[in-house]
Amino acid sequence: MDSSPSQKPDQESNTLPDPHLSQGSDGFRSVTRLVVGGLAIGLTELFSRLSKWEGETSQQAEAPSKEAGQIFTTLPQQDQAEREESDSQTVRYALVGLVFEAQDALKESAKTLSKAERAIFRWSNPIIKPVYSNRLLAPARRRFDHFVERGQHEVDRWVNIGRQEETHSKALTLVAINETVDDTIGSFADNPEIQQLITTQTTGLVEEIVEEVRERTFGVDLFLEGIIRMILRSKPRYQLPSPPLVVQNRAKSLRPVRQVTKIKGTPQPR
Amino acid sequence: MSEYLENYFDDPDVQPPNLAGHYAGFASRAIALVIDYLIILLILFITAWFINSTATLFNLQLLNWLNTTVIFLSSTAFTLFIIYIYFNFFWFFTGQTLGNAVMGIRVIRTNGKRLGFLRGLVRSIGYLLAFIPLGLGFLWVLGDDRRQGWHDKLAGTYVIYAWEARPNERFLSQSYLSHFPARLVKYLRLPPQSRTDLIEPVSSSGTQSSNSIG
Numbered sequence: 001m002d003s004s005p006s007q008k009p010d011q012e013s014n015t016l017p018d019p020h021l022s023q024g025s026d027g028f029r030s031v032t033r034l035v036v037g038g039l040a041i042g043l044t045e046l047f048s049r050l051s052k053w054e055g056e057t058s059q060q061a062e063a064p065s066k067e068a069g070q071i072f073t074t075l076p077q078q079d080q081a082e083r084e085e086s087d088s089q090t091v092r093y094a095l096v097g098l099v100f101e102a103q104d105a106l107k108e109s110a111k112t113l114s115k116a117e118r119a120i121f122r123w124s125n126p127i128i129k130p131v132y133s134n135r136l137l138a139p140a141r142r143r144f145d146h147f148v149e150r151g152q153h154e155v156d157r158w159v160n161i162g163r164q165e166e167t168h169s170k171a172l173t174l175v176a177i178n179e180t181v182d183d184t185i186g187s188f189a190d191n192p193e194i195q196q197l198i199t200t201q202t203t204g205l206v207e208e209i210v211e212e213v214r215e216r217t218f219g220v221d222l223f224l225e226g227i228i229r230m231i232l233r234s235k236p237r238y239q240l241p242s243p244p245l246v247v248q249n250r251a252k253s254l255r256p257v258r259q260v261t262k263i264k265g266t267p268q269p270r
Numbered sequence: 271m272s273e274y275l276e277n278y279f280d281d282p283d284v285q286p287p288n289l290a291g292h293y294a295g296f297a298s299r300a301i302a303l304v305i306d307y308l309i310i311l312l313i314l315f316i317t318a319w320f321i322n323s324t325a326t327l328f329n330l331q332l333l334n335w336l337n338t339t340v341i342f343l344s345s346t347a348f349t350l351f352i353i354y355i356y357f358n359f360f361w362f363f364t365g366q367t368l369g370n371a372v373m374g375i376r377v378i379r380t381n382g383k384r385l386g387f388l389r390g391l392v393r394s395i396g397y398l399l400a401f402i403p404l405g406l407g408f409l410w411v412l413g414d415d416r417r418q419g420w421h422d423k424l425a426g427t428y429v430i431y432a433w434e435a436r437p438n439e440r441f442l443s444q445s446y447l448s449h450f451p452a453r454l455v456k457y458l459r460l461p462p463q464s465r466t467d468l469i470e471p472v473s474s475s476g477t478q479s480s481n482s483i484g
Contacts, residue, residue: 214298214374214433219441221295226457228412238459240415243430246382248291251432254365254376254384 030172033165037173040166287460289435293417294375299429300408305369310356314349358390366432374433380426389425396421 132141188194222237229236242248360367365376365384377393379385385393400407400420407420416428437460440446447455 210372210374212438213301213372215436215438216441217298217301217373218289218295218431218435219437220297222437222441222458222460224296225412225417226454230454230457232413234413235415236457236459237461240461242461243291243293243416243428244382247378247380247428247430250365250376250378250382251291251430254378 033169033172034176035169036166037169037171037176040170041173041177287436289431289461290433291430292435292461294373294429294431295417296409296411298373298375298431299411299419302367302369302373302375305372306356306367309368310353313352313356317348317352354391354394357394358385358387361385361390361393362387370429370432374431374435375429376432377427377429380428385425385427389427393421393425393427396424399424 131137225237357367360370361377362385364371365378370376377385379389396407396419400410411417411419411422416422418428422428447458450458
């Protein structure tokens with residue numbers, strides 16, 4: 001919709017005065033622009049995506065992909081033929097076929113109509129031309145030409161307005177889309193529940209990674225030391241005494257824990 | 271405990287011991303040190319950039335004013351100062367530098383107290399001494415019974431695991447260990463869980479704490 005031919009009118013619109021835009025933007029006009037812009041952008045996107053999907057489908061049909069995780073795979077022809085179709089499926093296929101057939105028929109009808117129009121013009125022109133060029137009908141012809149000229153001028157004006165308005169409507173729609181997306185993201189970002197969810201998940205992921213690194217490094221600690229102690233023929237680590245308790249108690253906190261300890265199975269001190 | 275040591279290679283249900291508070295090994299300490307030095311490098315880079323930007327802003331020609339020797343000496347002194355401040359700040363207040371915190375290890379004195387700034391200075395100098403003979407002072411951790419490097423011995427410190435140190439499950443699996451010689455497997459055995467598994471911390475009010483170390 002917004003192809004290269006629109007560039008020239010855009011340049012023109014920069015030079016020409018813009019009577020409609022200068023009329024201000026009341027609510028109804030803005031809504032109209034939004035609808036027009038939405039339709040223009042939506043249709044452009046729809047057609048571009050449709051053509052892309054069509055291309056991909058064609059490629060897939062020519063060379064069926066066997067990649068893992070692919071959602072749509074082309075069924076082998078033999079399997080397809082072997083599949084038994086139910087009545088409802090047959091009716092559905094018939095309806096789908098009818099839709100496409102009707103589309104093709106419409107296209108053919110349009111072509112036929114166009115041919116008929118040209119043929120009628122060819123046949124009727126020799127008959128109408130003497131009447132049209134008759135001097136007696138000159139005043140009527142001038143009035144008719146003037147009427148046609150006015151109509152053409154009016155249509156040209158509409159086209160000009162349409163070009164300007166479509167550009168403006170697209171810009172307005174893009175602004176509306178961007179602002180809506182920004183507002184949506186902003187509301188997500190401001191939502192404390194979502195913030196908490198993201199934070200919790202991120203923290204959880206980091207914790208898991210750190211835990212994994214520590215565990216693996218702990219294994220490497222034992223492995224390297226095991227090799228060295230084996231070479232040096234010193235005692236294995238499990239035969240060595242553990243660190244003093246006062247040292248072990250600092251594992252969780254550097255500050256001494258204000259607590260008393262009891263040996264399992266002995267009465268708890270009161 | 272001895273029952274555990276005999277069975278933990280064979281019985282899949284036996285949980286590996288929690289070695290929190292035990293001496294930390296070479297790899298954990300080395301990675302923590304690398305992380306710390308990367309952070310220090312970042313600090314030095316930012317500082318150098320700031321000094322350079324300030325000099326450029328005021329149109330100062332520092333390199334013309336100072337000769338090369340002075341620049342080298344002042345840069346070295348500044349770097350050592352930053353290293354000293356970085357390590358000692360964290361050792362004194364938390365016992366863990368940022369690298370240590372990531373790797374879950376902690377530096378403490380042999381009597382369980384925190385490091386003072388003087389002892390931290392001795393340990394920092396110990397780093398240099400340990401590094402000079404091709405890092406032999408650091409590699410000493412691998413063979414020492416208490417996993418102390420030269421700098422630890424000099425300053426009287428231990429480095430311990432500050433997390434519930436357990437190896438990766440794959441490390442303990444029989445199939446994985448079967449790739450190693452039986453003699454090495456004997457040396458790869460985990461040390462016994464400390465006696466803290468027999469001791470439950472009890473708060474002063476008499477209720478048992480769930481934050482047990484063992």
